[in-house]
Amino acid sequence: MGTFIIDVNGTSRSVDVDGDTPLLWVLRDNLGLTGTKFGCGIALCGACTVFVDGRPLRACSLPISALGSGKVTTIEGVSGTEAVAVQDAWVARDVPQCGYCQSGQIMSAVALLKEIRKPTDRDIDLALNGNLCRCATYVRIRAAIHDAARALED
Amino acid sequence: MQPISRRLVLAGSAAGAASFLVPVIVRSSPTAPPGGAAGYEITDWIVIATSEEVTLSLSQPEVGQGSYTVLPQILADELDADWQRVKVRFVTGKDAYKIAFKNEAPAQKEGASMSTTVFYKRLRVAAAAAREALVRAAAERWDVAVSQCRTEKGFVIGASGERLSYGELAPAAARLPLSTKPRLKEQSQFALIGKPVPRLDSRAKSTGRAVFGIDVAIPGMLNAAIRMAPSFTGAIVAIRNEAEILKRPGVHAVVRIAAVAVANEEPGSQHPKITSLPRHNGVCVVADHFWQAKRALDALLVEFDSGTQGDLSTAKIDVLLQSALDGETAVAAVNIGTPKEILRDKAGSVIERRFVLPHIAHAPLEPVNATASYKEDGTVEVWGSIQAVTACQEAIAKAVGVAADAVTVHVTFLGGSFGRKIVPDYVVQAVQASKAVGRPVKLIRTREQDTQHDVFRPNAAGRLRAVLDEQGYPLAVHARVAGQSLFGATRKSWLDQTPEGAWDESMVDGIYNQSYRLPNFLVETVDTPLPIPVYFMRSVGSTAAVFFWESFISELASHAGVDQYLYRRNLLNADPLALRVLDAVAQASGWATTWASHLFRGIAYNCYVGRGGRFKTYVAEVVELERVDGRFRVKRVFCAVDPGLVVNPNTLVAQIEGGIGFAMTTALYSRITFSNGGADQSNFFDYPLLTIDKMPEVVPVVLPSDRAPQGFGEVVLAPLAPAIAQAVLQATGRRLDVMPFPDAAFAS
Numbered sequence A: 001m002g003t004f005i006i007d008v009n010g011t012s013r014s015v016d017v018d019g020d021t022p023l024l025w026v027l028r029d030n031l032g033l034t035g036t037k038f039g040c041g042i043a044l045c046g047a048c049t050v051f052v053d054g055r056p057l058r059a060c061s062l063p064i065s066a067l068g069s070g071k072v073t074t075i076e077g078v079s080g081t082e083a084v085a086v087q088d089a090w091v092a093r094d095v096p097q098c099g100y101c102q103s104g105q106i107m108s109a110v111a112l113l114k115e116i117r118k119p120t121d122r123d124i125d126l127a128l129n130g131n132l133c134r135c136a137t138y139v140r141i142r143a144a145i146h147d148a149a150r151a152l153e154d
Numbered sequence B: 001m002q003p004i005s006r007r008l009v010l011a012g013s014a015a016g017a018a019s020f021l022v023p024v025i026v027r028s029s030p031t032a033p034p035g036g037a038a039g040y041e042i043t044d045w046i047v048i049a050t051s052e053e054v055t056l057s058l059s060q061p062e063v064g065q066g067s068y069t070v071l072p073q074i075l076a077d078e079l080d081a082d083w084q085r086v087k088v089r090f091v092t093g094k095d096a097y098k099i100a101f102k103n104e105a106p107a108q109k110e111g112a113s114m115s116t117t118v119f120y121k122r123l124r125v126a127a128a129a130a131r132e133a134l135v136r137a138a139a140e141r142w143d144v145a146v147s148q149c150r151t152e153k154g155f156v157i158g159a160s161g162e163r164l165s166y167g168e169l170a171p172a173a174a175r176l177p178l179s180t181k182p183r184l185k186e187q188s189q190f191a192l193i194g195k196p197v198p199r200l201d202s203r204a205k206s207t208g209r210a211v212f213g214i215d216v217a218i219p220g221m222l223n224a225a226i227r228m229a230p231s232f233t234g235a236i237v238a239i240r241n242e243a244e245i246l247k248r249p250g251v252h253a254v255v256r257i258a259a260v261a262v263a264n265e266e267p268g269s270q271h272p273k274i275t276s277l278p279r280h281n282g283v284c285v286v287a288d289h290f291w292q293a294k295r296a297l298d299a300l301l302v303e304f305d306s307g308t309q310g311d312l313s314t315a316k317i318d319v320l321l322q323s324a325l326d327g328e329t330a331v332a333a334v335n336i337g338t339p340k341e342i343l344r345d346k347a348g349s350v351i352e353r354r355f356v357l358p359h360i361a362h363a364p365l366e367p368v369n370a371t372a373s374y375k376e377d378g379t380v381e382v383w384g385s386i387q388a389v390t391a392c393q394e395a396i397a398k399a400v401g402v403a404a405d406a407v408t409v410h411v412t413f414l415g416g417s418f419g420r421k422i423v424p425d426y427v428v429q430a431v432q433a434s435k436a437v438g439r440p441v442k443l444i445r446t447r448e449q450d451t452q453h454d455v456f457r458p459n460a461a462g463r464l465r466a467v468l469d470e471q472g473y474p475l476a477v478h479a480r481v482a483g484q485s486l487f488g489a490t491r492k493s494w495l496d497q498t499p500e501g502a503w504d505e506s507m508v509d510g511i512y513n514q515s516y517r518l519p520n521f522l523v524e525t526v527d528t529p530l531p532i533p534v535y536f537m538r539s540v541g542s543t544a545a546v547f548f549w550e551s552f553i554s555e556l557a558s559h560a561g562v563d564q565y566l567y568r569r570n571l572l573n574a575d576p577l578a579l580r581v582l583d584a585v586a587q588a589s590g591w592a593t594t595w596a597s598h599l600f601r602g603i604a605y606n607c608y609v610g611r612g613g614r615f616k617t618y619v620a621e622v623v624e625l626e627r628v629d630g631r632f633r634v635k636r637v638f639c640a641v642d643p644g645l646v647v648n649p650n651t652l653v654a655q656i657e658g659g660i661g662f663a664m665t666t667a668l669y670s671r672i673t674f675s676n677g678g679a680d681q682s683n684f685f686d687y688p689l690l691t692i693d694k695m696p697e698v699v700p701v702v703l704p705s706d707r708a709p710q711g712f713g714e715v716v717l718a719p720l721a722p723a724i725a726q727a728v729l730q731a732t733g734r735r736l737d738v739m740p741f742p743d744a745a746f747a748s
Helices: A023-030 A081-093 A102-115 A121-128 A138-153 B067-079 B115-142 B166-173 B242-246 B290-299 B314-326 B339-345 B389-400 B425-437 B447-452 B486-490 B542-560 B564-571 B576-589 B649-668 B720-732
Strands: A002-008 A011-017 A049-052 A055-058 A071-073 B039-041 B046-049 B054-058 B086-090 B150-152 B155-157 B163-165 B222-228 B235-239 B251-258 B280-287 B302-305 B331-336 B351-357 B369-374 B380-384 B407-411 B441-444 B460-468 B474-483 B496-498 B501-503 B520-527 B599-609 B616-628 B631-642 B697-702
Touching: A002 A023, A011 A023, A023 B290, A049 A102, A055 A102, A081 A102, A081 A138, A102 A121, A102 A138, A121 A138, A138 B649, B039 B166, B046 B115, B046 B166, B054 B067, B067 B086, B067 B115, B115 B150, B115 B155, B115 B166, B155 B166, B163 B166, B222 B251, B222 B290, B222 B425, B222 B447, B235 B251, B242 B251, B251 B290, B251 B425, B280 B290, B280 B425, B314 B351, B314 B460, B314 B474, B331 B496, B331 B501, B339 B460, B339 B474, B339 B520, B351 B542, B369 B425, B380 B389, B380 B425, B389 B407, B389 B425, B425 B441, B460 B542, B474 B542, B542 B564, B542 B599, B542 B720, B564 B576, B564 B599, B576 B599, B576 B616, B576 B631, B576 B697, B599 B720, B616 B720, B631 B649, B631 B720, B649 B697, B649 B720
Parallel strands: A002 A071, B054 B086, B222 B441, B235 B280, B380 B407, B474 B520, B631 B697
Antiparallel strands: A002 A011, A049 A055, A049 A071, B039 B046, B046 B054, B150 B155, B155 B163, B222 B280, B235 B302, B251 B280, B331 B520, B351 B460, B369 B380, B369 B441, B460 B474, B496 B501, B599 B616, B616 B631
């Protein structure tokens, strides 16, 4: 066990856990931030996507001891014009069905729009194909990302 | 006018003891209407607060299909409630919430695409009765006839424009008797039904605030990880280092878990070869945090035996299937005319094809998990992603020896289910763990445990034979389907009994009740029992049977040299509703026009008949295959449906899009193989799901209909694979008769 001081959603938090505990379980079990989901545990499904220093990362595969001073942003704390545009587009399109994967989908979509303001379908394929959706809401995910990109132009 | 119930007046809280509100929307949200306003229960479905908030009851779990929006939408319309003031709560505990699909006892459960079909009328009657009570309360207040009053968006309005709000009227209305035959709205009066109303859960699900089973947190709760015997008939022989593991930080207990009598281990539905219960087939470590539990479990040295069926393997299953297709023994489900004689007499001109599909796993993205609290007073409380409330209560009651009504079930949002979370094995395991440690426990299966210990969709193999008449249309057809019978394994009372044996309609769904003109027709089934836990999965047997059937119809059309669409059209010409969807999809896809040389197409049709003949939904699909970079990919899918009246076109189209994507995964990837008595696959690297780059465009065509709402959640899946197979045959000359389709088949 060790004490780790981590920065989550702009707040400094102290947690006592084993160093090999993945960031995902620290967020969920220790900090009660359950918007980040467990799907596979081996970085294959993307349900646990968070930002570390603004870049998307699979929280299930990052041991807390490797986080260091990295600033963590979860779905509960994601903000900024891209996040607003993406989340509004998600609601306007009624993207979610079961909704379980959508935190991860949204984090990946926000990350994409921060990199590429006007993504093509190919850009979307490359940025989102690590986020699985068993309900296959992919048609609306794609449409919502294009909607968000248009909203950001205005 | 008969009063059907006396309604409890609830002060201060909308949550009665019997119908419990689960805070599924926002963690730590209040369970009572805001401001402590009194809520008055007008019916089993409607609570109106003096603050004007209308709380609508939802008895059908939200698994993604949209029940959370669509069923309240029906209530609100018939009630004339103000949709902006509506809240939804999940309820259990009343007979009004129970339904039956076929001939079983009514139970609270979601499945079989039945929620809207079954509840459409029931909810309308309940809400109309509530509306009439509100009108009567206003009429009494004003001392006028009820005929002088009308309702609009949460108000009763009198002849001269005077208004009383539902909130003001609720205390009086709650004391009035309810009509059992209230006057329902005409279709032209609908304000919400038929409209693409936005989902009520989209914002919560787009901000991480929606609460799924895995997110539940109960005071004093511990966390558990579980490992089950790799072989389905296996059990624990020994645990080598329990004392050492118990010393690890945060670890509270190592608990042996008894095999759970669910799914195909139900008494009476049990295959004779499964060993008798009880046996301990799983072990869990209970710790403060899940990661501590998982790491401790990983280090726990457990020896399992493989039990009586440790030699189960895919190789053996394949042999069993093929011999069943060729054997003497089969049960006839349909026998019209003289098919056997014709096929025998014209043996030289028989067209024959064989098909096979494997067992597959549900793989909801939220792995199965549950939170349980077994209390000293003999009551049990569980929270989680649970698709069938009553079955869960009964299974827990049986497993830990309490009365079913001592079990309270709190249903959260379900992170996918597709039939998986009807079976409460994982909930019972959590209850066992809680009982052992005397504290609430959340038990989460890892992806590996979720996959390997799914209740799988059964396998199937088909052998289809036909002789054509002089015009090239079927003279005689013989279809035989073999596989592990779902009903035989899980629900023997649903089998159809004949003098020569029982048959399972789910094995031949879409064949035995098919729509084509066939003068001589024999359908047979052969059950090949296996010790594999199986259960219903979205679209059930139709994914297999319709793949066999429509692929075979394509084969016959090719032999006849007739266009695939026109061939089907000819054979369906006595069925106007079938023709309508077929024509619609042909028109939308431009079937009759010449298409570009890099595109290839396939067409398929199915009428999905609901369990017990409860509904009929007509579906036709055209798949467009495109050659890109040396490969063929499914570019676009046209899907025409006649689902009866559509309550919410928005959620219906979502089911078309998602259903096509779900069927893509099944057609391209899904296969569970078996060795040493258990499943081989474990996570998404060997059991992949469709990714966004492979998702085709979807063009939905929803036909207007005067029929009542028909089932929809499962119906678009089955025709996709045969339509893809037909398009691949056009493009490459390769016949696809095994699912999942080999990747090499798409090389150009």
